[in-house]
Amino acid sequence: FLSLKPKLKLPPGPPAAPIISGLQWLGKSSTEMEAALRRLYSKYGPIVRITIGSRSAIFISSRDLAHQALVLKGAIFADRPKQSPVTKLLNVSSSRYGPTWRILRRNLTSQILHPSQTKEYCDARKWALNILFTRLISAASTDPAVKVVDHIMFTLFCLLVLMCFGHKLEESKIQEIEHVERQLLLSFVRFRILGSWPRLTRILLRSRWEELFSLWKKQKELLAPLIRARKDAADDQTSKLVTCYVDTLLGLEIQDDQSNEKRKLTEEEMVTACSEFLDGGIETTATVMQWIMANLVKYPNIQAKLLDEIRGVVGAEAQVREEDLAKMPYLKAVVLEGLRRHPPGHFVLPHSVSQDVELGGYLVPKAAFVNFAVAEMNWDPKVWEDPMEFKPERFLSDNGSGGPAEFDITGSREIKMLTFGAGRRICPGYGLAIHHLEYFVANLVWKFEWTAAEGHEVDLTEKQEFTITMKHPLQARISPRQKLIPDYKMSVPEPLLWNP
Numbered sequence: 001f002l003s004l005k006p007k008l009k010l011p012p013g014p015p016a017a018p019i020i021s022g023l024q025w026l027g028k029s030s031t032e033m034e035a036a037l038r039r040l041y042s043k044y045g046p047i048v049r050i051t052i053g054s055r056s057a058i059f060i061s062s063r064d065l066a067h068q069a070l071v072l073k074g075a076i077f078a079d080r081p082k083q084s085p086v087t088k089l090l091n092v093s094s095s096r097y098g099p100t101w102r103i104l105r106r107n108l109t110s111q112i113l114h115p116s117q118t119k120e121y122c123d124a125r126k127w128a129l130n131i132l133f134t135r136l137i138s139a140a141s142t143d144p145a146v147k148v149v150d151h152i153m154f155t156l157f158c159l160l161v162l163m164c165f166g167h168k169l170e171e172s173k174i175q176e177i178e179h180v181e182r183q184l185l186l187s188f189v190r191f192r193i194l195g196s197w198p199r200l201t202r203i204l205l206r207s208r209w210e211e212l213f214s215l216w217k218k219q220k221e222l223l224a225p226l227i228r229a230r231k232d233a234a235d236d237q238t239s240k241l242v243t244c245y246v247d248t249l250l251g252l253e254i255q256d257d258q259s260n261e262k263r264k265l266t267e268e269e270m271v272t273a274c275s276e277f278l279d280g281g282i283e284t285t286a287t288v289m290q291w292i293m294a295n296l297v298k299y300p301n302i303q304a305k306l307l308d309e310i311r312g313v314v315g316a317e318a319q320v321r322e323e324d325l326a327k328m329p330y331l332k333a334v335v336l337e338g339l340r341r342h343p344p345g346h347f348v349l350p351h352s353v354s355q356d357v358e359l360g361g362y363l364v365p366k367a368a369f370v371n372f373a374v375a376e377m378n379w380d381p382k383v384w385e386d387p388m389e390f391k392p393e394r395f396l397s398d399n400g401s402g403g404p405a406e407f408d409i410t411g412s413r414e415i416k417m418l419t420f421g422a423g424r425r426i427c428p429g430y431g432l433a434i435h436h437l438e439y440f441v442a443n444l445v446w447k448f449e450w451t452a453a454e455g456h457e458v459d460l461t462e463k464q465e466f467t468i469t470m471k472h473p474l475q476a477r478i479s480p481r482q483k484l485i486p487d488y489k490m491s492v493p494e495p496l497l498w499n500p
């Protein structure tokens with residue numbers, strides 16, 4: 001591959017002075033980056049290069065080039081950029097492509113994220129669903145405009161904390177975890193610069209470093225005791241436990257970077273792995289769920305069609321059961337359309353290449369930072385008619401009248417959307433995320449009628465937080481469709497009974 005260098009040119013892009021342009025790009029939010037990159041694609045084409053610090057950063061906006069890179073040349077493009085030694089984390093998403101990543105990723109996909117294991121958490125989802133209903137009803141009793149996303153987020157925290165640590169925690173403890181994890185995520189752009197320029201920012205941004213260290217300390221204080229408690233429970237031979245993520249981490253062995261010997265994960269490493277599990281599984285899913293509910297409020301005809309489908313399957317049941325979901329092609333179509341139209345990340349996580357490689361007639365040099373324009377691909381008018389419209393029918397066969405159309409979300413044959421990435425680094429949680437979206441959306445529509453609260457028309461303007469979320473969060477009026485029967489004992493207040 002070294003021979004590529006003299007023959008191939010680097011991808012085109014604007015000329016840049018390394019330090020200035022580095023700071024300039026690192027300080028940008030993903031929305032600002034996206035707008036700047038769009039201008040570059042129209043000027044230079046679907047593969048462009050900018051300079052961030054001393055590194056080339058290459059952005060790809062074409063589905064075909066993304067497929068070549070992520071799938072056909074997947075092993076070369078599966079690396080991640082080298083982490084700063086100061087903010088170095090041991091988890092799946094930031095591990096270099098190598099043995100540690102393989103062990104951590106296989107641990108996730110073969111255990112807690114394996115479909116057979118997902119089934120074990122069916123009761124946990126019912127429990128979480130009732131927490132969601134209770135909170136929505138209680139919120140609606142004090143203010144008819146319910147800010148839905150807060151309740152969705154908390155519910156997913158309850159569920160993922162249970163899947164992670166194996167315990168149903170008190171509401172106040174879950175709120176504390178939610179608070180620290182969200183603070184770390186929402187300050188992601190502010191903290192990103194620390195890892196990129198550790199020496200300089202230690203002097204210039206001292207208080208920001210202190211803030212980051214104090215959040216890490218708080219995170220450890222909250223999560224480490226839960227890991228220890230689980231270890232004690234697992235050591236107790238008499239207790240029968242459904243496997244949680246921590247159980248799988250406790251048994252895991254990785255190869256030590258320095259000594260090359262096998263070793264167990266340290267407590268600190270387990271904390272970062274758990275934090276990744278929570279962050280990966282909650283914020284993204286909650287964001288998409290809010291977008292889907294917003295579209296169902298905005299387009300009552302779609303909500304009515306979905307309700308009809310649910311009624312046809314569920315009959316007189318109070319809740320949609322997990323086994324009902326497979327019989328609902330329109331529900332699947334609504335969820336896929338939500339994921340296509342509103343990807344929570346407009347870029348995937350940063351990739352890097354392990355060697356010089358050719359892409360689109362250009363040289364992608366070893367260790368270059370590479371990323372892919374998810375939204376450009378999800379909204380490509382060559383694949384999707386009226387791409388900015390919310391049209392679930394596009395995921396049904398016979399233009400909406402038939403059953404589910406074949407759609408490969410993994411993009412292994414062709415990339416039509418990139419919401420979960422593709423290839424070796426594809427999101428390992430995509431199955432769980434889709435299952436959660438289907439289960440909660442179906443139940444929310446079955447339980448309540450959703451309309452815009454007075455003075456809160458649905459506004460689909462985007463805003464960059466950790467994910468691309470609603471600038472004006474959905475505030476909906478929810479009216480129960482049926483008499484509520486609380487079927488689960490909950491650690492939160494019992495649902496207020498409403499008269500529909």
Ligand code: HEM
Pocket residue numbers: 092093094105276277278280281282284285288343344345347348349350418419420421422424425426427428429430432433
């Ligand atoms: C709607 C929900 C979700 C979306 C849109 C989403 C999206 C993504 C994307 C775009 C990537 C990066 C792919 C790449 O770098 O090429 C990713 C990676 C990852 N996601 Fe998700 N994700 C979701 C849910 C989940 C869930 C439920 C979990 C686990 C509980 C999860 C865990 C991870 C992990 C561990 C990685 C790193 C994979 C690796 O580097 O090998 N995600 N996700």
